[in-house]
Amino acid sequence: MAVSIILVALLAGLVVVGVVAFVFMRANQVDLTGTGDEKPEWMRQTPPSETIMAVQTDGEGFQVFDHDPGEKLASPFAEQIEDILRARMQAHPELNQYDVDLGTAPDGTLEIWVNSEKFDRVENLPDERLRQIFQEAIDSWNKH
Structure with a gap:
């Protein structure tokens, strides 16, 4: 029982780290310093x-x-x-x-x-x- 709780916690931790990493990678793709044609x-x-x-x-x-x-x-x-x-x-x-x-x-x-x-x-x-x-x-x- 204790082992399964630890495994679930590790899996949840990996999912959270993966989501945070994905958000940071996507945030780095936003460029507000580009040319005027790319801006609103x-x-x-x-x-x-x-x-x-x-x-x-x-x-x-x-x-x-x-x-x-x-x-x-x-x-x-x-x-x-x-x-x-x-x-x-x-x-x-x-x-x-x-x-x-x-x-x-x-x-x-x-x-x-x-x-x-x-x-x-x-x-x-x-x-x-x-x-x-x-x-x-x-x-x-x-x-x-």
């Missing part, structure tokens, strides 16, 4: 310059988007558009009255929050100049 699309592109400036200002190092504490959760592309929008809004003091935040709804659509009020379309924003700058930010992101 989101890893091939440099974020917009506005995003790079925003994360550097916040001291966050290099990231593909800038998500600040207290902001709505949004997809990386929405955060990048928000960075472009905020940079453009700084050049227009008349828009300082607006606190703009982008979020992603549970169904994946974009939510636009202006002064804690939710808008589902750019066309519904409360200010013509804000709508225009928002559209310019989207166009800039699309060109990037």
Whole structure:
């Protein structure tokens, strides 16, 4: 009886060692330093310059988007558009009255929050100049 318990324990130990060895061998086959064509699309592109400036200002190092504490959760592309929008809004003091935040709804659509009020379309924003700058930010992101 004791011999069979020892044999089962040895067999289980060998199986565990084999599984761990297999995992390590497979992990060594993953190459994230290859050429851009081998990486996913989101890893091939440099974020917009506005995003790079925003994360550097916040001291966050290099990231593909800038998500600040207290902001709505949004997809990386929405955060990048928000960075472009905020940079453009700084050049227009008349828009300082607006606190703009982008979020992603549970169904994946974009939510636009202006002064804690939710808008589902750019066309519904409360200010013509804000709508225009928002559209310019989207166009800039699309060109990037």
